[in-house]
Amino acid sequence: MKNLIRAKAFWNMAGGGIHRPPVNIRLPSLRKIFFTVTILLLCACPVFVDPVGARDIVLSDEAGTCLGCHGKQGLVKRFQSGESVNAFVDAEKFKASVHSFLACSGCHSEFSTDNHPSRRFRSKKQYQIRASLECRRCHTDEQIKGNSIHAGLLKGDSKGKAAVCTECHSAHYVTPVTGGKVFAGEDQYCMSCHGYNFSMTFRNGESVRLVIDRSHLEGSVHSKLSCSDCHYGFSSEEHPRRTFRSRREYTIALSESCRRCHFDKYTKTLESIHYAMLSKGNLKAPACTDCHGAHSIARGDKERSLTARRCQGCHPAIYDIYAKSVHGKALFDEHNQDVPICVDCHKAHDIIHPHTLDYRERIPAMCSNCHANKAIMEKYGLSTEVVKTYLSDFHGITLGFYKKQRETMDKPARPIAVCTDCHGTHTISSTRGIDAALLKANLLKRCQQCHKDAPKNFPDTWLSHYEPTPARAPLVFAVNLIYKIFIPILVIGLFLQILLHIWRYAVDR
Amino acid sequence: MTDIQTDAEVKVRRFSHVRIFEHWLAAFTFTILVVTGISQRFFALDISQWLIFKLGGIDNVRLIHRYAAVVFVIAAASHIVIAAMGIVMKKWQPSMVINWNDFTDAVHDIRYYIGRENAPARCDRYTYKQKFEYWGILTGGLLMIATGFILWFPMTVVRVFPGELIPAAKALHSNEAMVIVLLIAVWHIYNSIFSPEVFPLDTSIFTGYISRERMAREHPIELRRMESGGSEETLTARSEDIRKLRAEEIAPR
Numbered sequence: 001m002k003n004l005i006r007a008k009a010f011w012n013m014a015g016g017g018i019h020r021p022p023v024n025i026r027l028p029s030l031r032k033i034f035f036t037v038t039i040l041l042l043c044a045c046p047v048f049v050d051p052v053g054a055r056d057i058v059l060s061d062e063a064g065t066c067l068g069c070h071g072k073q074g075l076v077k078r079f080q081s082g083e084s085v086n087a088f089v090d091a092e093k094f095k096a097s098v099h100s101f102l103a104c105s106g107c108h109s110e111f112s113t114d115n116h117p118s119r120r121f122r123s124k125k126q127y128q129i130r131a132s133l134e135c136r137r138c139h140t141d142e143q144i145k146g147n148s149i150h151a152g153l154l155k156g157d158s159k160g161k162a163a164v165c166t167e168c169h170s171a172h173y174v175t176p177v178t179g180g181k182v183f184a185g186e187d188q189y190c191m192s193c194h195g196y197n198f199s200m201t202f203r204n205g206e207s208v209r210l211v212i213d214r215s216h217l218e219g220s221v222h223s224k225l226s227c228s229d230c231h232y233g234f235s236s237e238e239h240p241r242r243t244f245r246s247r248r249e250y251t252i253a254l255s256e257s258c259r260r261c262h263f264d265k266y267t268k269t270l271e272s273i274h275y276a277m278l279s280k281g282n283l284k285a286p287a288c289t290d291c292h293g294a295h296s297i298a299r300g301d302k303e304r305s306l307t308a309r310r311c312q313g314c315h316p317a318i319y320d321i322y323a324k325s326v327h328g329k330a331l332f333d334e335h336n337q338d339v340p341i342c343v344d345c346h347k348a349h350d351i352i353h354p355h356t357l358d359y360r361e362r363i364p365a366m367c368s369n370c371h372a373n374k375a376i377m378e379k380y381g382l383s384t385e386v387v388k389t390y391l392s393d394f395h396g397i398t399l400g401f402y403k404k405q406r407e408t409m410d411k412p413a414r415p416i417a418v419c420t421d422c423h424g425t426h427t428i429s430s431t432r433g434i435d436a437a438l439l440k441a442n443l444l445k446r447c448q449q450c451h452k453d454a455p456k457n458f459p460d461t462w463l464s465h466y467e468p469t470p471a472r473a474p475l476v477f478a479v480n481l482i483y484k485i486f487i488p489i490l491v492i493g494l495f496l497q498i499l500l501h502i503w504r505y506a507v508d509r
Numbered sequence: 510m511t512d513i514q515t516d517a518e519v520k521v522r523r524f525s526h527v528r529i530f531e532h533w534l535a536a537f538t539f540t541i542l543v544v545t546g547i548s549q550r551f552f553a554l555d556i557s558q559w560l561i562f563k564l565g566g567i568d569n570v571r572l573i574h575r576y577a578a579v580v581f582v583i584a585a586a587s588h589i590v591i592a593a594m595g596i597v598m599k600k601w602q603p604s605m606v607i608n609w610n611d612f613t614d615a616v617h618d619i620r621y622y623i624g625r626e627n628a629p630a631r632c633d634r635y636t637y638k639q640k641f642e643y644w645g646i647l648t649g650g651l652l653m654i655a656t657g658f659i660l661w662f663p664m665t666v667v668r669v670f671p672g673e674l675i676p677a678a679k680a681l682h683s684n685e686a687m688v689i690v691l692l693i694a695v696w697h698i699y700n701s702i703f704s705p706e707v708f709p710l711d712t713s714i715f716t717g718y719i720s721r722e723r724m725a726r727e728h729p730i731e732l733r734r735m736e737s738g739g740s741e742e743t744l745t746a747r748s749e750d751i752r753k754l755r756a757e758e759i760a761p762r
């Protein structure tokens with residue numbers, strides 16, 4: 001027996017007896033079906049049950065009668081001026097309006113199911129003014145004055161400039177301003193008016209459209225801001241009425257909002273030539289939005305040619321010259337993003353007058369931003385030595401000292417030749433592939449601008465940014481080489497003699 | 510008779526007033542030229558910038574350099590003219606002219622330094638070291654004057670010469686300046702200040718006198734010539750006395 005048990009245990013250990021637990025597949029399946037049916041029934045419930053609070057809007061009988069004709073497209077009211085207005089009313093939209101409970105004659109007081117007078121109006125405007133009076137029968141002046149927009153309009157009213165309610169609120173599809181509808185965000189609230197095409201007129205007669213294109217807003221870097229972040233003072237409660245003399249003054253005034261966040265950029269602009277022009281009363285000087293746009297502000301570093309085009313608006317002649325330069329061609333023809341655009345030299349915000357010494361003295365540093373940068377220059381096979389050779393030569397040294405002297409000693413300085421004096425400013429062209437004689441002749445003209453009676457071979461006194469090599473400047477190379485050998489020999493010889501002398505003197509003593 | 514002075518106390522006239530003045534003038538203009546020139550060459554150094562600002566800016570420094578150069582040119586020109594005229598018309602000893610003895614003296618001294626000779630070379634009025642320095646400074650100075658002129662009037666120069674002469678002159682001017690500065694700073698300053706033979710200072714160029722002891726050691730040939738009635742110009746009343754003294758000293762024995 002013992003042996004049998006052992007044998008069985010061994011048999012089990014070896015895995016010979018396959019032992020399956022009892023499995024019931026159908027039990028969980030039934031549960032699943034039950035739950036699925038329950039959930040489906042619950043989902044179907046709303047289809048059959050009227051949701052709480054939903055009500056069917058029933059229009060007045062009178063409205064039904066009127067819509068019998070006005071609910072169809074094609075009815076048009078003509079005015080004496082030749083203008084016309086569509087007399088069609090969309091029943092569904094009307095049902096959604098706040099005035100859906102009113103009968104048509106509530107507003108069109110002269111009309112009823114029995115009476116349909118034929119009226120004549122000189123113009124659409126006259127008709128609209130007349131229609132707006134109907135609104136004011138219910139919405140009294142006292143009531144609507146609370147809103148500053150209305151207060152301003154009412155003032156105009158008394159001066160003979162009648163306000164037209166329907167311009168903003170529309171006629172048959174008036175939506176609730178407060179109460180009924182809840183806005184998800186401030187911008188939604190603002191867009192409830194500014195999504196429609198209307199405009200603001202300035203004192204000089206110019207006007208600006210106040211409609212905002214949502215897609216512009218959403219694509220801008222400010223898409224996460226709300227309207228009042230820039231239009232401060234405005235909110236769902238407040239809408240101050242502002243008057244500006246002209247559209248330009250309005251643009252400049254609104255650009256002031258930018259500094260609330262971009263204060264660093266704002267302080268930079270205070271040093272700029274544009275701000276100086278503005279403070280002298282020149283309203284043509286650009287404000288923030290002129291370059292950056294207002295509601296469609298994009299990142300500045302996206303496509304450099306676009307940034308360059310911003311300047312074109314006011315500086316078209318210079319832009320055209322630039323576009324033909326070696327830098328401009330690369331930018332516009334090859335979409336090269338390495339080349340400098342206007343703002344790289346002139347800067348974006350602290351643009352100083354380019355004819356000042358201050359600016360002139362910065363030019364070598366501007367050019368060296370790229371031309372001393374090996375990584376960039378290697379791409380185009382250009383030497384980075386150009387800046388070094390300039391700075392270590394007469395003009396470069398003098399410029400460096402003049403700059404420091406002006407800064408530390410307040411010493412007046414003369415203008416010294418910088419990169420742009422020979423290479424041109426906006427006209428910069430490549431020196432490659434140009435005949436050496438022509439290059440020299442052009443250079444001579446540049447030399448003569450300062451060195452009045454420079455003779456013909458005066459440009460040869462400048463090694464044209466080349467280091468002296470046996471091929472380029474054999475004489476200079478030879479002189480340097482001779483001294484490079486001679487000076488160490490001299491010094492070693494003299495010191496050796498001195499040391500030997502001292503040694504012998506010490507031995508003798 | 511009076512007490513007999515030792516050789517160290519006995520002074521021998523070595524330089525005339527003209528030579529003393531020449532040295533002062535050269536030292537003065539040289540210092541100004543070096544200070545204003547080197548600070549322009551090593552313009553990026555803090556000390557150069559400090560100096561240039563102290564002197565009132567780079568334009569001032571360039572102007573001072575040129576004024577000093579004018580004085581230097583006059584000094585050099587008058588020195589050459591006087592020396593040439595003196596040798597030709599007054600039959601001066603051309604004591605600065607390099608001759609074969611200078612080369613043998615140099616070899617001799619080096620052999621002496623390394624212990625192959627017992628005594629240093631016996632030199633005349635100017636040792637080979639002094640001649641080397643003199644001609645180094647003189648030729649270097651003339652080179653500086655020539656290249657300096659080219660750099661001062663580049664427009665005039667390139668009317669006649671090729672343009673490359675200007676950067677070459679610039680290279681030459683600044684390199685030669687280094688040679689001269691090293692020659693003065695190392696060789697001249699050592700020989701006239703730090704050399705154990707003259708330390709703390711060889712005053713002969715300032716006072717015009719040198720001790721007979723140094724004369725005997727450094728310029729024995731000249732001393733012998735002086736004391737044996739050589740050139741009248743170099744003899745002084747003082748050395749006349751010495752000769753008499755010496756003669757008396759020797760005679761009784």
